[in-house]
Amino acid sequence: MKKVLCLLIVFLIGVQVWAAKDFVPAELDVVYPRKTIVTIKSPSTFFVGSTDPDLPLTINGKPVTVRPSGAFARQVPLNNGKNVFTLVSGTQKAVYIIDRPIPVSASRAKPVFSGYEQPLAVLTTKDNTALRSTPVNAGINRIAHYQKHTPLLVDGHQGDFFRVRLAPDQTAWVFKGDVGVNEGEVGPAALKKQEQADNREFYIFNFEFDRKLPYVIQENPFQVTFYGVSGLDTYTFTPKIPTQKLTGYSGNFHGNKFVLKIRKEVNGAKVLNGTKCLKGMKIAIDAGHGGSESGAIGCFRDLEKNINLYIAKYLEAELLARGADVVMTRHGDSYMGLCERVDAANEKDAVVLVSIHANSLPDNSDPNTHRGTSVYYYYDQAKPLAQSILTAMTTQLGLPDDGVRQASFALTRNTQAVTVLVETAYMINPYDIELLRNKRFQLSAAKAIADGITNYLNK
Numbered sequence: 001m002k003k004v005l006c007l008l009i010v011f012l013i014g015v016q017v018w019a020a021k022d023f024v025p026a027e028l029d030v031v032y033p034r035k036t037i038v039t040i041k042s043p044s045t046f047f048v049g050s051t052d053p054d055l056p057l058t059i060n061g062k063p064v065t066v067r068p069s070g071a072f073a074r075q076v077p078l079n080n081g082k083n084v085f086t087l088v089s090g091t092q093k094a095v096y097i098i099d100r101p102i103p104v105s106a107s108r109a110k111p112v113f114s115g116y117e118q119p120l121a122v123l124t125t126k127d128n129t130a131l132r133s134t135p136v137n138a139g140i141n142r143i144a145h146y147q148k149h150t151p152l153l154v155d156g157h158q159g160d161f162f163r164v165r166l167a168p169d170q171t172a173w174v175f176k177g178d179v180g181v182n183e184g185e186v187g188p189a190a191l192k193k194q195e196q197a198d199n200r201e202f203y204i205f206n207f208e209f210d211r212k213l214p215y216v217i218q219e220n221p222f223q224v225t226f227y228g229v230s231g232l233d234t235y236t237f238t239p240k241i242p243t244q245k246l247t248g249y250s251g252n253f254h255g256n257k258f259v260l261k262i263r264k265e266v267n268g269a270k271v272l273n274g275t276k277c278l279k280g281m282k283i284a285i286d287a288g289h290g291g292s293e294s295g296a297i298g299c300f301r302d303l304e305k306n307i308n309l310y311i312a313k314y315l316e317a318e319l320l321a322r323g324a325d326v327v328m329t330r331h332g333d334s335y336m337g338l339c340e341r342v343d344a345a346n347e348k349d350a351v352v353l354v355s356i357h358a359n360s361l362p363d364n365s366d367p368n369t370h371r372g373t374s375v376y377y378y379y380d381q382a383k384p385l386a387q388s389i390l391t392a393m394t395t396q397l398g399l400p401d402d403g404v405r406q407a408s409f410a411l412t413r414n415t416q417a418v419t420v421l422v423e424t425a426y427m428i429n430p431y432d433i434e435l436l437r438n439k440r441f442q443l444s445a446a447k448a449i450a451d452g453i454t455n456y457l458n459k
């Protein structure tokens with residue numbers, strides 16, 4: 001009997017070791033840099049990947065820490081010209097040649113403005129075309145975003161930008177690559193009709209023009225200005241609505257009709273028997289990336305799009321269990337444009353839109369020192385939701401606080417919903433990636449995000 005028991009124990013230990021070995025990489029697999037011969041302009045880059053944790057790993061003879069899971073990351077400085085790195089893990093070797101081009105010191109001539117004798121009529125050629133206050137691609141200098149086929153008048157250019165003439169005393173800038181010649185009708189557009197058609201959730205203002213025209217929406221005070229209106233030139237509309245905290249809104253052309261929707265005050269979630277209930281609350285969940293767009297690649301070659309979807313699906317289940325009415329921008333591994341994602345949330349009249357992502361880093365950063373959750377918002381009114389989700393993530397999961405930040409992501413703009421983008425943790429941090437690919441962590445992250453949303457809506 002004793003012998004049988006011993007055999008059983010040996011067998012079980014064997015199975016355990018085998019099972020454990022199954023999850024640990026046996027081979028050196030460098031995920032980044034993606035190729036063995038590359039050009040990188042930064043003063044430093046990093047090696048990220050996995051290997052057998054029982055073997056010492058070195059880069060050019062210097063030891064690299066390998067986590068028990070096998071994950072590793074190491075930042076390396078780059079000299080100008082050719083840099084050779086030899087990675088050795090046991091008997092395996094990988095050689096990388098990274099070329100850092102010598103920085104060109106010649107200062108590029110600053111572009112100068114050149115005006116046109118006659119303004120030129122152009123049309124935006126893409127959705128989400130940014131109208132900017134300065135002729136640079138600086139992210140935060142955005143004034144408006146236009147759909148495809150919005151007519152603009154340009155009166156000159158500077159560098160890569162056309163100057164847009166909005167009104168005699170008001171100009172802005174558009175990237176040359178975002179517009180083409182307008183061969184259609186040009187000139188002022190007549191305002192044919194204006195009406196208010198509120199419903200239970202929204203103040204709705206409809207404007208009918210005889211063609212599309214450029215517009216700018218401003219907050220504090222809230223107003224919409226249309227440019228190039230017949231007889232008026234500039235028409236500014238200030239909605240007469242009860243003073244309230246601004247939550248979500250949207251303003252878009254649908255054909256020649258401009259629809260402005262401003263959300264009435266968000267009803268707080270009801271607290272029932274101590275359990276927080278989101279009964280009837282419309283919440284949109286967006287799993288970042290999908291299909292041909294993989295997002296970041298983790299130390300074990302996990303794809304961000306898949307991790308985002310797992311967490312998004314757990315979040316969906318959690319919110320449904322709390323009584324919310326949930327809309328998912330994608331259910332499977334499919335590609336979806338950023339505007340389509342926003343449209344899906346707006347169509348549903350979602351109160352909150354949360355986009356789930358996992359973070360990565362550019363060259364010249366250290367993947368070992370970047371950890372934890374960060375939450376991004378664009379409109380000021382979304383900042384409290386961002387903070388609420390960050391607090392839940394850091395307190396419930398013990399993740400480092402990587403900050404609440406304002407950034408202009410297409411997904412967080414022009415949404416009726418209060419919108420945030422959650423970077424759950426870092427795909428290329430050796431510790432974070434172990435969490436991200438763990439089902440229990442994915443479930444806990446979903447629960448923390450649900451709590452963040454619930455706490456926000458309860459305020």
Ligand SMILES: [Zn+2]
Nearest residue numbers: 288295357358
């Ligand atoms: Zn992402």
